[in-house]
Amino acid sequence: MLRTLRRRVTAVALGLATALGGGWLAAGVPSPAHAAVPATIPLTITNNSGRAEQIHIYNLGTELSSGRQGWADASGAFHPWPAGGNPPTPAPDASIPGPAPGRSTTIQIPKFSGRIYFSYGRKMEFRLTTGGLVQPAVQNPTDPNRDILFNWSEYTLNDSGLWINSTQVDMFSAPYTVGVRRGDGTTLSTGKLRPGGYNGVFNALRGQSGGWANLIQTRSDGTVLRALSPLYGVETGALPASVMDDYINRVWNKYTGTDLIVTPFADRPDVRYTGRVSGGVLRFTDGSGAVVTTFQKPDASSVFGCHRLLDAPNDQVRGPISRTLCAGFNRTTLLANPHQPDRSAAGFYQEPVTNHYARIIHAHMADGKAYGFAFDDVGHHESLVHDGDPRGASLTLDPFD
Structure with a gap:
């Protein structure tokens, strides 16, 4: 079944509560004075994955000005979710066509605490309960998104700037890099794997004794889809409850x-x-x-x-x-x-x-930074970039090597 979105990560010094889950980021510390952050900024999605499947993009989150949950279209316009039900009802199709291999697509992102989902080959299935949006729970083998290759980035854009991350708190899957173009023209990026890092993570999990290889999920055609976090490993029995x-x-x-x-x-x-x-x-x-x-x-x-x-x-x-x-x-x-x-x-x-899952992921990141567990930001070891005067953002779909 689908699981209601719930907060997993809280960035250091970032205190604004968010309505949805994961590592959703928000600013609690004012930035130095800049020109006002515009209502939307461009997010450029570049497909360097080397895969031929159609890419589907989703921008889902909470509109900060109103607190309403919904989605944004490619222009950055906000659409509130309709009322959900019990059992959950299908959400409207919020997908945006993604870039072809070797190409880029630019969308506008509004002042949101949200997630940018991307999937390969198939559209994702989102549902609504009376309490709002629910998200895929791929640790459940009957979840309708279980056999879809997908991942997501989390971000907050508000009057104090942009925070955008690369997260592995719930799972390690399709590789990507995030970035922000700063007001002074420079860029910051994080989330990129070392050469060979994608396969390196899975191979290291397979080689780690104690059940860590059981975190890996594959499709019936043999496609490796993801490695679940150890929390979900314990919850599903893939890892023994006594592992720590x-x-x-x-x-x-x-x-x-x-x-x-x-x-x-x-x-x-x-x-x-x-x-x-x-x-x-x-x-x-x-x-x-x-x-x-x-x-x-x-x-x-x-x-x-x-x-x-x-x-x-x-x-x-x-x-x-x-x-x-x-x-x-x-x-x-x-x-x-x-x-x-x-x-x-x-x-x-x-x-x-x-936590061998977090250890292995950090070891395979180009800058050593990751969100391998919820408070990986303690000491600033998280894969997060921020600027108080953002001019644009990027999400690069990286090779599966």
Whole structure:
């Protein structure tokens, strides 16, 4: 069945709540004064994939001026979704024809928190519930989008500029690079794989013992479609629920006798919390010794999803502490460094029990940056570009090599 869109990624220092899910990005920190960001900016989609299938583009999201969910057409005009139903009803066809191989198509993107979906060969199937848009849940073998090759980028365009990312939080699939053309004429880009990186990710997952190869989904004709995130691997049984237990248990044991120091804000080093495990509970205190939040010992789902026992509300205490813990568990830096967050990638993923999915993806990115889990932005290791005075954006469909 289809799953209601839900927030997965929250970019560092970006605080505007969004109605839809994934890593939807929004600005909470004003940019320096620039000319007003226009109502729409051009997004150029270039097809360097080397594949012959028809490309279908979708721009789905929340209109920031009204809070309404809907889609934008190629001109950037907003169309609200009609009322949905229960069971979900088909959404209107919001597809935009994409570029032929070796060609480019330019569309306008409005002030949205949204996703740019792209699919190869077949249009995607979106549905509406009474609560709004639902998204493909390809971890479910009966999902109608299960056998479609597709992916998406997430973006927010508002009065403070453009944020656009390349995300692997839910899955690793069709390769692409995103970019922003800045007001000074320069460009920033991220998300590009190293040469051979696409196949390299799948080959590395196949070679990793412990069930990680089970994350890979293929079509009946043998086409490799994607690798699911380890969260979905645990939820579907592709990965054992105990896959992170050894590391989690060792962390809990260590901090029964050692302080875990969390300094969640790089620009506020005076904000510091001290954690200790007592009675099986990790308690954090502030400088006065008052307990500010507590955590039960997490499981693999909580670690990989940065949710449940590691829930991170959009506040100034528990959320920042939980984000830091989530990053430390996924990157397995909590045993080696009692001062968190550990911001140096040199020490990430060094344990044999770790988030191998995120490790492998980062290792195959040209700039080393990725959104391999929800809070991969801790320490600025995320595949995100931003400019406060954007003149245009780009999404390049890259080769499958």
